Amino acid sequence: MFNLLNTLVENNKKYGKEGKLAAYIPALLEANPNDLGIYIVDTRGKEYFAGDYNKKFTIQSISKVVSLILAIKDNGRENVFKKVDVEPTGMGFNSIVNLEASDTGKPYNPMINAGAIMTSSLIDGKDVEERLKKILDFLKIVTNNNDIYVNENVYLSEKETGSRNRALAYFMKSTGVLDGDVEEILDLYFKQCSIELDARDLARFGVVLANDGVLPWNGRKVIPKDVCRIVKSIMVTCGMYDASGEFAVNVGIPAKSGVGGGIIATVPRQYGIGIYGPALDEKGNSIAGLKLIKDLSDELDLSIF
Helix, strand or coil: CHHHHHHHHHHHHHHHHHCECCCCCHHHHHCCCCCCEEEEEECCCCEEEEECCCCCEECHHHHHHHHHHHHHHHHCHHHHHCCCCCCCCCCCCCCCHHHHHCCCCCCCCCCCHHHHHHHHHCCCCCCHHHHHHHHHHHHHHHHCCCCCCECHHHHHHHHHHCHHHHHHHHHHHHCCCCCCCHHHHHHHHHHHHCEEECHHHHHHHHHHHHCCCECCCCCCECCCHHHHHHHHHHHHHHCCHHHHHHHHHHCCCCEEECCCCEEEEEECCCEEEEEECCCECCCCCEHHHHHHHHHHHHHHCCCCC
16 A cells, blocks of 8 residues: 555656645645645554655645534534535635525535535534634544644634635625624634644544544544434535536545645545645645545545445
């Protein structure tokens, strides 16, 4: 496995030159666009890695998986999906047209920005810090890593440039869909997107999802099986922005990307996969990371279809 991963990383590193860093969040421009790394954990706890797997980056939209899990755990699936739909969208992850076109006024799914702002608002807690602690504590458990923090520079950069997300949130507030203090909800959302992990952390989280919510390293169940199933289903249909259909055809596994360059993927009952490659394609997905995971899926026949 190590030889395969090293070969795949070397073969796909070149594609980073074809992508661009996420310039609309200025702090993300500090990344090296040539970085590419992968980490894999199987359901027995064995780990494999290659490339720049230990580079830290902010998880950005990958945090949407966490807020969805916590929202369902805190409120139940019925109450969450009264507030957000589960349908794919062919528009961008930060589109306001989706909200205006929706018959119900609800966000199309939890993996676009409006949907994630909604699920973040549903996490129980008396204030932003208590809700953020729940997110961090959850991530520490599913990554088996207590050294997880918010990158303050990225958070401040997100907050300063987050006008589109403010527009989404206030639009939902104006239509009566979003409850609570909008600025507090947005502050939580900006902070959760600015949490730093590496590819190993993503792979460990991915294998917990692959293992139906059970930690491979100690057998503890931390996510209900039905919640894992819901989350993986939505990752398949909506996790890669408006390239999710193409990803399902070419790779065929549940995955979620973020504009920090991360991809988390989960192969049911087999693997968790974490990838880092900060240069993005026009859809906001890691350009070299997509090539890498497609080659990996082809080599190991990972598609669930």
